[in-house]
Amino acid sequence: MEKQILICCGTGCRANGSMKVVEALNEAAREQGADARVIADVKTTGCNGFCENGPIVKILPDNLVYYKVKPADAKEIIEKTVQSGEEIPRLMYKDDTGTRVRSQEENPFYAHQHKVALRHIGRIDPENIEDYLKEGGYEALKRAVSMTSDEIITEVEKSGLRGRGGAGFPAGRKWRTAASYEHFPKYVACNGDEGDPGAFMDRSILEGDPHCVIEGLAIAAVAVGAEEGFFYIRDEYDLAVKHIKKAIQDAEERGIIGESVMGSSHRLKLSVVRGGGAFVCGESTALMASIEGRVGEPRAKYIRSVQRGLWNQPTVLNNVETLANIPVIIQEGGDAFARIGTKNSSGTKVFALVGKVKRTGLVEVPMGTTLRHLIYDIGGGILNNRAFKAVQTGGPSGGCIPESMLDLEVDFDSLAEYGAMMGSGGMIVMDDRSCMVEVARYYTNFLCEESCGKCTPCREGLRRTLEILTDICEGRGREGDIELLERLGHAMQDASLCSLGKTAANPVLTTIQYFREEYEAHIREKRCPAGVCKELTRFAIQPEKCIGCDMCARGCPAYAISGGKKEVHTIDQTKCIACGSCREACKFDAVVTLGRNDVAERGQQA
Amino acid sequence: MVEFLEVSIESIDQIIHSYECSQRYALAIMQDMQRTYQYVPREGMEALAQYLDCPVSALYAMATFYKALSLVPKGEHIIKCCDGTACHIRGASTLIDGVKRELGIEPGETTEDGFFSFETVNCLGSCALAPVLVVDDVYYGKVTLEKLKEIIADVRKGGAA
Numbered sequence: 001m002e003k004q005i006l007i008c009c010g011t012g013c014r015a016n017g018s019m020k021v022v023e024a025l026n027e028a029a030r031e032q033g034a035d036a037r038v039i040a041d042v043k044t045t046g047c048n049g050f051c052e053n054g055p056i057v058k059i060l061p062d063n064l065v066y067y068k069v070k071p072a073d074a075k076e077i078i079e080k081t082v083q084s085g086e087e088i089p090r091l092m093y094k095d096d097t098g099t100r101v102r103s104q105e106e107n108p109f110y111a112h113q114h115k116v117a118l119r120h121i122g123r124i125d126p127e128n129i130e131d132y133l134k135e136g137g138y139e140a141l142k143r144a145v146s147m148t149s150d151e152i153i154t155e156v157e158k159s160g161l162r163g164r165g166g167a168g169f170p171a172g173r174k175w176r177t178a179a180s181y182e183h184f185p186k187y188v189a190c191n192g193d194e195g196d197p198g199a200f201m202d203r204s205i206l207e208g209d210p211h212c213v214i215e216g217l218a219i220a221a222v223a224v225g226a227e228e229g230f231f232y233i234r235d236e237y238d239l240a241v242k243h244i245k246k247a248i249q250d251a252e253e254r255g256i257i258g259e260s261v262m263g264s265s266h267r268l269k270l271s272v273v274r275g276g277g278a279f280v281c282g283e284s285t286a287l288m289a290s291i292e293g294r295v296g297e298p299r300a301k302y303i304r305s306v307q308r309g310l311w312n313q314p315t316v317l318n319n320v321e322t323l324a325n326i327p328v329i330i331q332e333g334g335d336a337f338a339r340i341g342t343k344n345s346s347g348t349k350v351f352a353l354v355g356k357v358k359r360t361g362l363v364e365v366p367m368g369t370t371l372r373h374l375i376y377d378i379g380g381g382i383l384n385n386r387a388f389k390a391v392q393t394g395g396p397s398g399g400c401i402p403e404s405m406l407d408l409e410v411d412f413d414s415l416a417e418y419g420a421m422m423g424s425g426g427m428i429v430m431d432d433r434s435c436m437v438e439v440a441r442y443y444t445n446f447l448c449e450e451s452c453g454k455c456t457p458c459r460e461g462l463r464r465t466l467e468i469l470t471d472i473c474e475g476r477g478r479e480g481d482i483e484l485l486e487r488l489g490h491a492m493q494d495a496s497l498c499s500l501g502k503t504a505a506n507p508v509l510t511t512i513q514y515f516r517e518e519y520e521a522h523i524r525e526k527r528c529p530a531g532v533c534k535e536l537t538r539f540a541i542q543p544e545k546c547i548g549c550d551m552c553a554r555g556c557p558a559y560a561i562s563g564g565k566k567e568v569h570t571i572d573q574t575k576c577i578a579c580g581s582c583r584e585a586c587k588f589d590a591v592v593t594l595g596r597n598d599v600a601e602r603g604q605q606a
Numbered sequence: 607m608v609e610f611l612e613v614s615i616e617s618i619d620q621i622i623h624s625y626e627c628s629q630r631y632a633l634a635i636m637q638d639m640q641r642t643y644q645y646v647p648r649e650g651m652e653a654l655a656q657y658l659d660c661p662v663s664a665l666y667a668m669a670t671f672y673k674a675l676s677l678v679p680k681g682e683h684i685i686k687c688c689d690g691t692a693c694h695i696r697g698a699s700t701l702i703d704g705v706k707r708e709l710g711i712e713p714g715e716t717t718e719d720g721f722f723s724f725e726t727v728n729c730l731g732s733c734a735l736a737p738v739l740v741v742d743d744v745y746y747g748k749v750t751l752e753k754l755k756e757i758i759a760d761v762r763k764g765g766a767a
Contacts, residue, residue: 012734015732015747050734052734195729196729197690197694198690199733236729273634274633276673276674293630293668352692352734356695356696434695442691557703557707579700581751584697
């Protein structure tokens with residue numbers, strides 16, 4: 001008998017030490033040697049999405065999943081679970097009721113998910129093409145080369161698939177336009193320049209299922225008549241680059257791509273271009289400039305890149321997640337795909353649910369799932385049971401959505417109505433200890449650094465916005481600042497060249513729209529309600545709540561807290577740097593947040 | 607640990623000539639130089655300009671535009687502190703301040719002894735482990751100020767050995 005041990009080796013689990021677990025499991029299996037009744041087949045897989053609880057180890061066919069596995073657990077796993085099928089409860093996931101669950105299906109994080117784009121990840125070894133072939137890989141490409149261009153594109157059109165990178169442009173229409181030009185050579189490209197901070201679905205797919213993206217891009221190439229394709233991948237994603245390169249090589253060696261695509265008359269050469277670390281290169285025309293070996297600045301799109309893209313030739317550019325859906329559409333038909341999700345946004349979407357939620361990670365759900373379901377049922381609610389304040393969606397160009405809108409069904413169009421956007425699927429949850437003015441300042445600072453500087457509204461508008469926001473955060477806010485920010489924001493929306501500039505004011509405008517009172521508290525009362533803006537915040541310990549556990553003092557980097565064991569602790573305000581680590585450390589909520597001018601009134605120590 | 611080469615005409619030529627002569631490889635070639643020398647040397651850019659028959663200014667524009675490229679040598683060990691949104695919300699600023707205190711340098715700078723460079727990055731795609739710190743190629747998740755001190759001490763020890 002043989003059992004499979006699947007170990008998650010995505011970037012997240014690797015950071016948690018999964019490679020050492022692989023070694024230990026292999027070692028333990030070898031020690032069993034000839035005595036083993038069960039042969040353990042140890043295999044590394046891509047990211048399971050539940051990175052916070054990694055390293056994740058799955059045992060098949062038992063369908064038993066272990067979390068936070070350490071190398072020291074390896075021997076026990078081999079002896080008990082693999083040899084005798086026995087459970088090790090301490091490594092199993094504890095659900096909301098405190099019950100230990102066996103399988104992924106019983107885990108609340110996975111139970112509500114619907115996997116299409118992530119279908120193979122966590123089951124196959126991304127570096128082994130055999131694994132992908134066993135799952136029916138490249139069957140869709142085989143079918144595609146026997147279809148006409150029109151048949152392939154019709155299937156994609158029927159599916160209603162829209163671009164997962166953020167803009168939501170229908171993929172089928174893009175392909176149809178590219179196919180209609182008789183202007184050769186044509187190119188296809190995959191946008192893997194996942195620049196939005198807080199999103200990592202593309203990284204996960206490229207790392208965990210590289211062949212599936214190659215298959216999607218190859219089908220695009222066959223459909224539009226392109227013979228060369230590029231993967232543009234972020235410089236930071238080492239593992240993704242490694243896996244895609246290996247996958248391209250393996251696919252070429254097997255004659256899947258190369259001189260003949262699956263034995264047909266189509267030819268296809270694929271290569272990888274590493275991004276240079278510029279956010280703006282996620283924009284289509286900037287990305288193409290970068291592939292051509294130039295500075296990645298966007299151009300005005302009077303003529304779309306689908307007509308004149310790379311080297312002025314027709315070019316189809318699709319996002320990683322979009323391409324990962326293509327093989328499914330070809331295999332199961334566009335109609336079947338269109339039945340998932342909402343009317344105008346078909347299929348599923350992968351979200352990176354991160355920030356202050358209990359269960360963070362990658363989740364794939366049908367379009368139209370509510371924010372509440374995502375955050376509370378899948379995410380398990382807010383970390384430490386604190387109060388929900390906002391969820392930021394759509395990356396730096398997205399917006400912040402308040403609690404009143406939690407029942408909104410998320411798809412391409414619904415969020416846009418409220419000034420936010422679904423974007424590439426980053427979903428950052430914030431609690432009452434997140435300052436919305438500071439969040440707006442953070443995004444503006446990000447965009448200010450990343451603005452390519454070509455057009456004035458974006459370049460100058462962002463700088464001035466950042467100055468005003470910094471002033472507000474540091475206690476120099478003035479009456480009229482909010483109105484000025486709004487005027488600046490609208491000017492940027494109207495006058496910027498590319499969509500990075502047009503949407504750059506979204507973080508500021510949505511936070512003003514939904515959290516105006518927080519701006520006012522900063523400006524008028526010189527107080528940061530969340531206790532984040534250092535110049536406006538003082539911390540103090542409430543004597544009646546302090547039990548003298550000393551946890552706050554131990555973590556204080558400025559050594560500003562004094563007090564013996566079991567005695568009430570006090571904060572020396574002259575030493576305090578307002579970093580807030582005492583507030584995080586205190587399990588009794590004894591640390592209170594005060595405004596800049598509040599300290600004296602409360603009679604706290606000087 | 608990665609060994610960094612001395613800048614020499616031979617090693618520059620070796621990098622350049624491993625690519626076909628086409629503008630499209632300009633970024634890749636400069637990235638290779640960055641990986642080899644920890645920066646893009648002036649000699650490298652001049653040789654590349656000659657090879658591609660393009661003005662040095664075009665390459666200089668790229669070298670200053672792309673964050674992956676640097677015109678000054680970096681330290682032996684690079685500490686990258688992620689300040690992506692997820693990390694930011696979970697206390698990256700505190701961590702950045704902590705690194706500043708520990709090393710006495712600002713983001714983008716290198717310590718005087720050339721041992722550490724400190725950078726902030728906009729998301730490493732490991733948001734579920736926020737806040738994240740990367741030293742050379744090793745990822746550390748859920749880093750606290752205490753853990754940070756240990757990490758830096760470990761690198762110092764490892765580097766001295």
